[in-house]
Amino acid sequence: MNTAARSDVLVVGTGLGGLRVAEHVRDLGHTGRITMVGEETHLPYDRPPLSKQLLTGAWQAHQLSLRGPADFEALGVELVPGQRVCALRTGEVETTDGTVWSADSIVLATGVIARRLPGQPESALSLRTIDDAHRLRAAMEQARSLLVVGSGFVGAEVASSALKRGMAVTVLESAATPFARTLGAGVGDICARLMREAGVDLRTNAQVTGFSDPSSDATEIHLADGTSIGADVTVVGIGGVPDVGWLARPGLDLADGIRCDGSGRVLGLTDVWAVGDVAAWQDDTGTFRRREHWTSATVQASVVAHSIMGVLPPTDKPPYVWSDQFGIKIQVVGHTDDADHVVPLEGEALSGGQIRGSVIGYVRNDQLAGLVGFGAARELGRLRPTLTRPMSHSR
Ligand SMILES: Cc1cc2nc3c(=O)[nH]c(=O)nc-3n(C[C@H](O)[C@H](O)[C@H](O)COP(=O)(O)OP(=O)(O)OC[C@H]3O[C@@H](n4cnc5c(N)ncnc54)[C@H](O)[C@@H]3O)c2cc1C
Known part of the structure; x- marks a missing residue:
């Protein structure tokens, strides 16, 4: 075990939710130490432009930055990038280099990782991080055709950005209608029409059964109807999965994210909160819901900061999400x-x-x-x- 570092508030994850917690805690008058420890080596950045402005080439990477080094100094927040947290114990976490970080309040804001299909080769890309986006953009610059698996918001936005680049785009959706589960079949049909009218070859009821030639750059996908399809670039956009195996312990339910009460306190732990994509907050019907949306992460961050500081949070607002496509x-x-x-x-x-x-x-x-x-x-x-x-x- 390495040296121990002490903080009043320790945030695990340097994405949107973690950053907003640190900012709010400071805004609410906290005068002690605030530390953010994150696995990525980049300064906190905004993810929505990854599938939009960064892919089309309209923006460069620096335009995604949420805060610069001088901002952290001004805020009095110590940012520790490039460190993965691998253990949580009462009042402390440990990073993979063996450093132990103790704190009065710990906030887990670790987001999700891209869900992968069984047998998905490296040549079939995902989009979750800025490094993923750079890899995808570089591949698209050399290519004429794109195959997207998944017609959710990220899949549709990647398809839209590829059309803007003049690529031929095919989208595979396993359901009969995109967004049927969350928006219903009627509105899902509108989303499908939007895609098709823009020029996407949208194929619904398309069940992926496997990939061929994992070593090749040009991935070919096999479908349950016996056909195969390939393109110059393949992207799999089928949502995110909480990467929470390192938190496993008896009494902690991690079946779909980290279960929290309605103010973000992790059930079964003391003085630990969770926000953003990784957090499954209990709603007023008693249901635990994870929301992978920008606004949810920011609203939850405010609620958690208020809870840490022992003050009432702002009034509730209805959930909000947007997507820019076609x-x-x-x-x-x-x-x-x-x-x-x-x-x-x-x-x-x-x-x-x-x-x-x-x-x-x-x-x-x-x-x-x-x-x-x-x-x-x-x-x-x-x-x-x-x-x-x-x-x-x-x-
Ligand atoms: C391509 C893309 C486009 C999007 N577009 C939209 C949109 O248009 N509208 C919308 O509402 N939402 C959109 N979203 C969703 C939105 O960006 C997320 O909801 C938001 O980023 C969630 O913030 P977060 O802090 O929970 O997680 P993240 O921003 O993912 O941050 C989590 C951070 O924690 C780090 N981490 C993970 N595990 C550990 C560990 N063990 N130790 C240390 N650090 C760790 C990760 O590396 C990451 O940096 C989009 C997301 C993506 C990927």
Whole structure:
């Protein structure tokens, strides 16, 4: 075991959620030591542009930076990059170099890693980090065709960026409709239409059964219907998985992320909180939900900082997520996954008409629980105050 370092607040993970916790704790008047320990060697950066501006070449890497070295000095936050935390004990964590970091309050903000398909070769790329994005962009610069497995937000955005670069794009989706589970089949059909009208060859009900020639640069994918498909570049975008094996201990449920109460306190541990993609917070229905969204990480960071400082958090807001694809901003506000039915509130998209300018409402128990807008920021802004179900944090 190496030297011990002591801090009042120790944040594991130097991504968005971890950074925002450190900033809020300082803003709330904490005068003691705040340390952030993270595996990546980069300064904290923003991930949404990885699949958008960085891939199209519109932005360079430095434009993703969330804070520079001088900011950390001004904030009084010690940033320790390039260190992976491998053990958590009461009041301390240990990094792989053997250093023990003790703290009064520990925040786990370790995000997720890209989910991989069984047998996925290295030549089939993933997109989670800035290094992944550089690798993908370099591959796209040499290529004419792209195959994307998964039509979720990241898969669709990669497809959209590749179209902008003039590539031929095929997207494989295992379900009958993209986004059917979270947005429902009707709105999923709109997303599929958006993709196809832009020029993507979207193939639904496409079950990947394997890859051929793992050593080759050009990956070929085999499908359950007996066909095979290949492209110059292959990307697998099928979501994220919490990388929490190092936290395993009796009494800690890590089945899907780190289970927390409604203020981010990890269940079964003392003075440990979790935020962001890795955290499964309990909502007002008692369900544990992980949300892999930018706004959730920032809202949770504020709630956790308030909890650490022993003050009431700000008022709840409904969950919000956006995606930029095929020239349209898709915005999702509130709860869309447990609606009784959907209703068109603006525009004609739901009945097969123009997509841009449409807003769809999600109704549950006769109350408007969620909204999805397609290139309809103004209309969505007007309807937003009518949402009846706030985001669930216990205070
Ligand atoms: C390509 C892409 C596009 C996206 N676009 C959108 C979008 O348009 N809209 C939207 O709402 N959301 C988007 N998101 C999601 C959003 O970026 C995430 O929800 C957000 O980054 C979550 O922040 P986080 O702090 O939980 O995790 P991260 O930002 O992933 O940070 C976690 C950090 O912890 C580090 N870490 C992990 N394990 C350890 C360990 N054991 N020890 C030390 N450090 C560790 C990781 O290396 C990483 O640096 C996108 C994500 C990606 C990948």
